[in-house]
Amino acid sequence: MSETVSVIDVAGRAGVSLGTVSNVLNRPERVAPATRARVLRAIEELGFVRNEAARQLRAGRSRTIGLVVLDIGNPFFTDLAAGVEASAQRSGLSVVLCNSNDDTSRERHHLSMLQEQRAYGVLITPVANKTPAIEILRRAGTPVVLVDRGSNRQQCSVAVHDRVGGELAVTHLLERGHRRIGFVGGPVSIKQVSERLAGARSALRAAGRAESALTVIETPRLDVASGRSTGERILAIGKRLRPTAVFCANDLLALGLLQDMTRRRLSVPSDLAIVGYDDIEFAGAAAVPLTSVRQPRSQLGHAAMELLLEEVVDPEQHRHRQVVFEPELIVRDSTA
Amino acid sequence: MSETVSVIDVAGRAGVSLGTVSNVLNRPERVAPATRARVLRAIEELGFVRNEAARQLRAGRSRTIGLVVLDIGNPFFTDLAAGVEASAQRSGLSVVLCNSNDDTSRERHHLSMLQEQRAYGVLITPVANKTPAIEILRRAGTPVVLVDRGSNRQQCSVAVHDRVGGELAVTHLLERGHRRIGFVGGPVSIKQVSERLAGARSALRAAGRAESALTVIETPRLDVASGRSTGERILAIGKRLRPTAVFCANDLLALGLLQDMTRRRLSVPSDLAIVGYDDIEFAGAAAVPLTSVRQPRSQLGHAAMELLLEEVVDPEQHRHRQVVFEPELIVRDSTA
DNA sequence: AGTTGGTGGTGACACGTTTCAATAGGTGAC
């Protein structure tokens, strides 16, 4: 069964040296056509398959890039992953998708795994602001690109301007005549959350409103379940202080909240207007189609891969870059 | 920067041989506590990280398992993946998630990549019925488990009884008094689709209805967009023949169709009742909460990993098994 | 003192590939 076929076996069968077999595989133009054909036939006949581990060992690095995301259950990240994978495949790289699940210890685990695998590069949406493991990776020579997260000049990053997104959302709600607005999201330790919140605040300021007009409702996670349990907390607020509109830090929260409102037979947007974030495919398909801040998801993935490849190709010349995309507000029924 | 630290460097620093370092890493109990501590300190000081490629080369197989799914945009598969990953992590394995996207050539590409990587095992939901690449993999000694797909005695598989699922869905619609029923799904070359359709037919037979009562509307893919464009095709059917209820082969189709009906200001379930399949999280959160056939998603992943590990541990003794879970109908408003 | 047994540690080899300096063989110029 498992009799392994190596280049040596191929060489034997084709009557050449193993060096020639390797040349056929890696620089076919250096090998005479007749020999090349003979070698290829031997490969075919023996069912030879390159051993990636040996190649990696020799090369000192693997041809795998790691993509570490916060929540694989969030379509935002799977769309991002699809973009990354498409780009990677074009360069003959494979992608291992890691789910940190908002947990720094799982994140650490994944990163050390990637380091053991001598990953070609790492794309990551970090859980916390400081992630020492990233520094270690980079020092070991592995390029790292931050995804969906801005950064200082010390590293490459690809992000969407979260503060602007927050401004777009809340400005829209103010224009619709809402005066008491809620912000749903958390934990605020996640940079995306705090930035979107900052955007919301700045929109209020710009409109000459007091920041107290913003009720912040912090959630433990950014998922549908957290959104679902937010309805109760909002309704617990006295009618006079209760927000008439909320801006959710992502679409999962918004969908959960929307579901809860529907179950309580409350109307969206009359009883509560809702704005989401990410504009995942399900946002438009929701009970009440969701107004949401759209992010260019697969473009993010492509751009990240581009930065990564730049750095791999010429680490010396490379200057870290920070790519920032602009978000776009998609207005639908949930704020009509 | 990239000065690589190997066991030899560690051995030098700790004043032992490289064999001892290896023992500290793999069979610590064989090494005297004092020596062990010295080696561990050297590892710490030098920042040594095992080279996975070298380990793999030596071991002849990697510690990575491949999971090949049909559509990474379908939450059914990401939930499945989460289950697989949890199981894998417990065994110290990592998972590379591959998206075949219903495309046999991409599937082939992924499988050959996995073969080059000498994958520890492969879990796959194959695109087509016959997949020669799987046979090749297995012959090379890589265990393969079919996921979400039954199989003959020749290989391990983990599935949910799709025919029963189809029966559940359509029986439910018949009980609700629907007489003309539609089936939305495709391509039928996908086994899950044809099985669910067969279940639908068998439910009709069991109820003593003619199979002509079932209108089959084939879609190019199993995604939201395909569902969205199905509304028009259903409405094009003359009122007398038009189904009053449809069973969709998965929730993405159902959500797309639901969205389209809502946009057309038609009512679900009065104008058209809808049953989905998979019971993904977004099904309950939809415009009209969706009746759906639930599959134990992460359990599928766990069971698949279990079968895989069984086969790896003792390939000689191993007897292929076919695990089949039973689906469950979750009734919600879309058929009320 | 010699034998036995056990513990802790050694060092050479193998895994399969890529790379590169060295070589063989052939061609054309003088």
Added chain:
DNA sequence: GTCACCTATTGAAACGTGTCACCACCAACT
């Protein structure tokens, strides 16, 4: 016929780990 040159091919070394047969040492027993 010799030499230089070019192309096609060779063979050995290296990548970093795990394994295993072997050795050194010590304690205990005869």
